[in-house]
Amino acid sequence: MKLGVITWPGTCDDVDARLAVAKVAEPVALWHGDSDLHGVDGIVVPGGFSYGDYLRAGAIARFSPVMESVIAFARAGGPVLGICNGFQILCEAGLLPGALLPNAKLRFVCRQVDLEVQTTATPFTSTCEVGQRLSIPAKHTTGCFFGDVPSEQVVLRYAPGHNFNGSQDDIAGVVNEQGNVMGLMPHPEHAVDVLTGGSADGLKLFEGMARVPVA
């Protein structure tokens, strides 16, 4: 099982994502300028500040050569996980519904938050239980989710009191209609090891992703 992690100029949680992936699969570094996906079985679009978040978070990155391949891969049913800036990029690319707006208080916030699993009918959450709480850090300035999403496509919500960014209906993570593309603002790759993550709950999403049969 090979999972690719894309790097753009300004991406910074790519190393973390590869470390997390390495716990469940073979990580493969993908480069924004290279449309070859190198035979990966799944793709992580990591967090950070691709192109400095200039203009609009994710707006410039979504046009890079690798994204055409990612879009084709996703349309063919391959699993794609967008984290934070990766979520923003997937929204900009039209692979996920909605958009991310500035946090209600306009400040960057780095905080461990509790998420509640809404559905286990996605590969990513197949290792969880409905209602289960995951403790995962979130860190962003532009994470207020806005969009029309059927409730079946809402995968994660902030637990009561944890929605610091003002997201609509406490939405923290969504999937596309087919359920193979997921985006979330919190950082599961920063919660794969109790030593540095404060919890290992985020690992569940990567385990779920790695278990997907190759499309």
Add this chain to the structure above:
Amino acid sequence: MRARVLIRPKAGILDPQGVAVERALPALGFGGVANVHVGRLVELDVEDEGQLDAMCRKLLANPLIEDYEIQTVTA
């Protein structure tokens, strides 16, 4: 040709920046202010004016959450 693109949050979309400015102004002694919205301004020289709309739709604005208005600026 110099062009100017005004990009603003779509009506009904949360505009926390606008809200923050609207709150801050009275505190600084500026009364009688309402309906504040904060958006983005992009100014550029273009050879082909006809491309501007496509640029906006593709890159400069996100049509889901933003409206845009193109102005040409006479130098």
Add this chain to the structure above:
Amino acid sequence: MRARVLIRPKAGILDPQGVAVERALPALGFGGVANVHVGRLVELDVEDEGQLDAMCRKLLANPLIEDYEIQTVTA
């Protein structure tokens, strides 16, 4: 009265957003673009037009690095 404030990076000040957009556009097939600058747009209803300049200096713009231009918009 509806007013519009255009806020842009002062001439000579680094404008990293403008640079990023200028680089991105040709890659999307939009050639012939130059001198791109990205700034902010504030629109608001004011009762006292005379206060706008002070608002800009005090809150809306950072005069050390930004220039502003006030326009009044006829509804």
Add this chain to the structure above:
Amino acid sequence: MSPSPDTTASVPGIENAVALGLTRGEYAMVVQEMGGREPNEVELAMFSLLWSEHCAYKHSKKLLRTLPTEGPAVVMGPGENAGAVDVGDGWAVAFKVESHNHPSAVEPFQGAATGVGGILRDIFALGARPIAILDSLRFGEPDSERSRYLLDRAVAGIGHYGNSIGVPTIGGEVVFEAPYETNCLVNAMAIGLARTEDMVRSAAAGVGNVLVLFGASTGRDGIGGASVLASAELDAEDETKRPSVQVGDPFEESKLVECSLELLQSGLLVALQDLGAAGLTSAASEMAAKGEVGLDLDVAKVPLREADMAPFEIMVSESQERMLCVCEPDKVAGVLALCEKWEVNGTAIGTVTEGKRFRILRGDEVVGDMPVSGLVDDAPLYDLAPEKPSAPLYPAPAAVLGFEADVREALIALLSSPNLASRRPLFEQYDSIVQSRTVRRPEEADAAVLYLYDMGEGAPSIAASIDGNGRRVAADPYWGTVGNALECAANLACVGAQPLGTTNNLNFGNPEKPHIAWQLTEAVRGLGDACRALEAPIVGGNVSLYNEGADGPIYPTPVVGMVGLLPDATRAGGLGFTRDGDAIALVGWDGGEAGEGSLAASELSKLRGEALPDGLPEIDVAQVVGVLDAVRAAVRAGELSSAHDIAEGGVLVAVAESCLAGGRGAALDLGDAEDVWTSLFGERSGGFVVSGPREVLERLGTSVPVSILGTVGGDRLDIAISSLSESWPLAELQDANGALAPLFP
């Protein structure tokens, strides 16, 4: 090509030199360096910058030479872009603190952001990957609108740069005192990790080798002092040509980091240097001086943001996010190709020459020609004329707590005071976890802890802390500075780390004034003595002088940063109580020979509006070092449930902080006290509040002073002392401690 600058062209002359900050005597020395010829505009601009206090350390170099800089762990000492210490297995950790005080006072967001950008460049210029940032901030009291604005924007700027570039900000400090009202301090420390063999120095070498400038283009940013020349040239209306505020671009810098590290890993470079203060002037001449070579640099090749820049402007521009490297001629293509990969502009702008002259060219024309050694090594060094002031330099702080207040009110007042309230609303604006090394985040422990997984199986961790209580240094520059260094080492001991090295930033007023000279001299003496005793040599640092506002000098503020090693991250200590029923002990103080806290220059005395005392109690440094050793050993052995050093606010505040961090109450019986206030709120180095099994604490007592104070548990803090008993619900303490939240709405 004309062999030398046109000597018939008009020279700016001595009055311009004075306006640029040189003394008349220094100007005469410059003329001598120039072989009797008066410097032209380019040369004068370059000399005046390189001979400035900032670049030449004219008033501090002699003092700095007294500091201990050697030790078994030192890989690079002062003089390089940053210091570096060995962490084992062929790996080194580089670190340095630097100030950006004046730019932050002008434009706090960009000033603080570019301060972070600048110190990060120092780290990766060595070939080390930046892995952490700490910040040390000083503002006036937050009841001043200006201070709140500076705080808000400086924090936002630090977060903007650090977060965007993907380097975690893992710790720091912020202190509010009236003497910083008109002169805030923004110091930033960065830490990097490298394989020792991959590290690179900045000495240019190899005649014929090529100088490549890469990164952002050059504009009129921060031309600063040299603007005197600019305004002489420009008509007054020409606003656009005025020097401007430096704007940081963390995106550009994130590309620079990757590009620089890949250039080094590919073996393409001979030397690498960042551009900081004085831009190309300083970067290039230092590379030349260290390599004992000359340089030809063509300003016409420098990519400009504004086309019409004069050669001197190009040479002194402080545009951010630029690096300079030297490579062999046949490697230039490879260097430029890597630049392209990272979407960074790279341009060959010069060559290494034989003659030890620094020549500035514009195309074929020579526009400047100076001896390298004259520029870099020959700036005059001045002796200080220290004199202890006979009257207090600083007014007493405004009283906010009456002497009639009782212990209950005093603890609440302290926990909610700006200097002790929780920094959470501030540090939550920083990404403290990116790069996946952070084992102890802010407020989890006294020092931040980073696990160096890069080093493979069994990798060690490092801990870092930055401390600089200025009020205590104002009361006693020697013992106050000793206290700062000891506090830093104590913070490391609490997580189980042993200091490897020290960095420092000396923030002081005008050293030409005898009493400031005295503060500086005493502080440096204290820093040296403390670091010798701690075996924590000073591997780098920075000096920021002339920090004075209309109402006088800042508190003398030597900010001390330390990095230490701990073998096992899983045993890193924490400051919160973790287990009900654990015993709580005071370690290190015994009220007798080992001393105890004192209210002199304490937080309590500040709240009470007391004037600073003239001097602080002496510290038995060797005894404190022994206590640190014992605490560190106990933490490393995994015997303690928590460890927290006693700092501002004394024992009771330390216990309250351990309660809040662990979400557990405590019941203390402190027995009979000679003076209740001193026992509860006195401050002094070398005291700790620890918790753990009673037997463990008693065993610790066989080597260092230990007194059992009470037990962990419940949801209240209860104390009995002398005839007094008090009780606070944790929720009340928590509320009080949250007092900074309104500063960040």
